[in-house]
Amino acid sequence: MSSDLLKNKKILVMGVANKRSIAWGCAQAMAANGAEVIYTYQNERMKKSIKRLVDDEEHLIECDVASDESLQTAFTTIGERFGKIDGLVHAIAFAKKEELAGDIMNTSRAGYSLAQDISAYSLLAVAKYAQPLLNNPASIVTLTYFGSERAIPNYNVMGVAKAALEANVRYLARDMAKYGVRVNAISAGAVKTLAVTGVKGHGELLRMSEERTVDGKSVTTKEIGNTAAFLVSDLASGVVGDTIYVDKGVHLI
Numbered sequence: 711m712s713s714d715l716l717k718n719k720k721i722l723v724m725g726v727a728n729k730r731s732i733a734w735g736c737a738q739a740m741a742a743n744g745a746e747v748i749y750t751y752q753n754e755r756m757k758k759s760i761k762r763l764v765d766d767e768e769h770l771i772e773c774d775v776a777s778d779e780s781l782q783t784a785f786t787t788i789g790e791r792f793g794k795i796d797g798l799v800h801a802i803a804f805a806k807k808e809e810l811a812g813d814i815m816n817t818s819r820a821g822y823s824l825a826q827d828i829s830a831y832s833l834l835a836v837a838k839y840a841q842p843l844l845n846n847p848a849s850i851v852t853l854t855y856f857g858s859e860r861a862i863p864n865y866n867v868m869g870v871a872k873a874a875l876e877a878n879v880r881y882l883a884r885d886m887a888k889y890g891v892r893v894n895a896i897s898a899g900a901v902k903t904l905a906v907t908g909v910k911g912h913g914e915l916l917r918m919s920e921e922r923t924v925d926g927k928s929v930t931t932k933e934i935g936n937t938a939a940f941l942v943s944d945l946a947s948g949v950v951g952d953t954i955y956v957d958k959g960v961h962l963i
């Protein structure tokens with residue numbers, strides 16, 4: 711489905727690793743609804759991968775959210791190339807594979823910090839560097855998962871990071887309102903992406919999740935992307951600091 715809903719809007723999408731990425735579903739939905747899409751990628755390896763999808767150097771900018779220097783450079787470049795932007799999608803998370811297995815009390819101090827840094831703190835850092843470039847109104851959308859609320863097997867440290875991310879959304883929404891920026895999260899159902907394969911027993915997690923959807927079929931990155939497109943649009947002007955489930959009912963069942 712396509713429309714002019716996002717015509718004349720420039721939307722930054724952070725976190726495309728490949729065609730399975732939720733960020734790619736978001737980018738396609740933004741473009742289908744008329745937006746100009748700008749992308750950030752994590753590193754050179756990711757650049758090779760994203761270039762298979764987006765063959766347009768100008769719209770591809772490196773940004774490692776673990777580094778303030780990289781964030782600063784990326785947002786300076788975005789400002790120089792594109793001026794003001796109307797929204798961004800933060801679809802970034804990371805934890806070491808060994809932290810996504812077994813008992814949570816074995817989480818290392820360093821592993822805990824890393825998961826929090828990349829998966830939760832980075833939303834605050836991105837908001838800070840993006841703020842001078844954001845139009846009034848503008849919208850920020852991030853991606854979370856139900857493991858923030860329930861103890862999902864092996865999701866462990868990432869569930870804790872997602873709980874922090876959702877709290878960040880509420881505090882950021884309060885503080886960015888004065889700039890006309892709305893901040894929300896999408897709690898997406900489980901989909902098979904690179905990130906999910908880091909969770910031990912992810913096959914079982916994906917199967918259990920699929921069985922619990924209302925129609926027995928997993929949510930798609932397209933469906934998640936369509937909700938992101940709604941959230942960055944002016945149609946969502948009343949949606950602030952919320953977490954919207956796009957999981958085909960899994961959280962209910």
Ligand SMILES: NC(=O)c1ccc[n+]([C@@H]2O[C@H](COP(=O)([O-])OP(=O)(O)OC[C@H]3O[C@@H](n4cnc5c(N)ncnc54)[C@H](O)[C@@H]3O)[C@@H](O)[C@H]2O)c1
Pocket residue numbers: 724725726727728730731732733751752756773774775776800801802803804828853854855856897898899900901902903904905906
């Ligand atoms: N796949 C799912 O089932 C699911 C469900 C709910 C929420 N989510 C969330 O959706 C978001 C996107 O994940 P995905 O499942 O599409 O996986 P993905 O592996 O396709 O995307 C994760 C992205 O994070 C990026 N990233 C990691 N560390 C980074 C860093 N230091 N700097 C910049 N980028 C970095 C990676 O490069 C990658 O592009 C994540 O926040 C994830 O937790 C995923």
